[in-house]
Amino acid sequence: MLASRPSSWVGLGGSADIVQVFERNQEATLYVGNIDAQVDEDLLWELFSQAGIVRLVNIPKDKVTGAHQGYAFVEFESETDADFALKLMGMVKMYGKPLRLSKAAHDRRTFDVGANLFVGNLDPDLDEKVLFDTFSSFGNVVSAKMLLLLL
Template sequence: MATSGLAGGRIAASAGSNLLGQHAVDRNQDHTVYVGNLDPQVTEEVVWEAFVQAGPVVNVYVPKDRVSNAHQGYAFVEYRGEDDADYAIKVLNMIKLYGKPIRVNKAAQDAKKSNEVGANLFVGNLDAELDEKLLYDTFSAFGVVVTTPKIMRDPDTGNSRGFGFVSYDSFEAADAAIEAMNGQFLCNRPISVTFAYKKDTRGERHGTPAERMLAANADKKATAHRPHTMFAAGPAQGQRQGQPVAGV
């Protein structure tokens, strides 16, 4: 259900709440933050109440499955101004809602997905008290962490099993994290940091030369398709049509 405005202190539902494309067009993307890793218990009201603490909220949109009506684990929050959105990212990223640390970043951000890059790390020998926020704060120093770090936990008790995973948007960031953090002490325990094993493979880890080559080729293609903007604002001052450019 999308939300728009307050009615009697609550959120008033707007029409067309399942039309993600329509809402994406209506939203001011520069004023909007993406909120990920939401617990199933989180509602539009909970998101609103959490994010209005950072500034005036214009709209909250939580996409839902058309069949089950359950939300899909993420939301969009539009603020009145871009400064409010930036402040929300600063103060609300990695806070916990129903025990799960949420991921908050700009909705317009064009970050590469970790499963497209493969720069995924295994972090072992974690202290039982270490949480996802500390893991994020530690490893985000080396590059862009594209998804909320995941600490594996016992499904019954919720206690940490002593290891987790961190995914970057580039192998350069992953390499830097391994070099700096493998064997370092975190919460008084020396942690191990290596590339994670790939799913559905027999012991093959991420970070292989082939995987790096694919990522590099993807970057080249993305660069090649970017519009050429050198003269987007028109010719430089003093140049006239038909006048040669010095040095050419």
């Protein structure tokens, strides 16, 4: 079951757009969390090749620093290989840190992240409707409130 990594392989990297992510076979893809900063695609490829045929390893990277964000996606040739890897690698530690494994997200809704966003230095003439409309272009906005500080 060991597979060697193709020398011409190019990962999705940090610049992967959402369309590329959803072209992956989600049923055959594992989320790998809690990875150490020393871990790279090659190391994950070698580790997970012990469980099945690996098609893709993607470690998203910060666009500014270039450092990875502590998680990865490993896509296998089949869902059976992914399920086997999930069972086999569940207790594996890399650089003293236990890997956290799960099946990758199945639909777009799991990519939605709730957050409170504070934006400072706004123009005093800006109103809540403009603020709401501006940020709505990036996703669902529940509310937009402005706080006026009097000094």
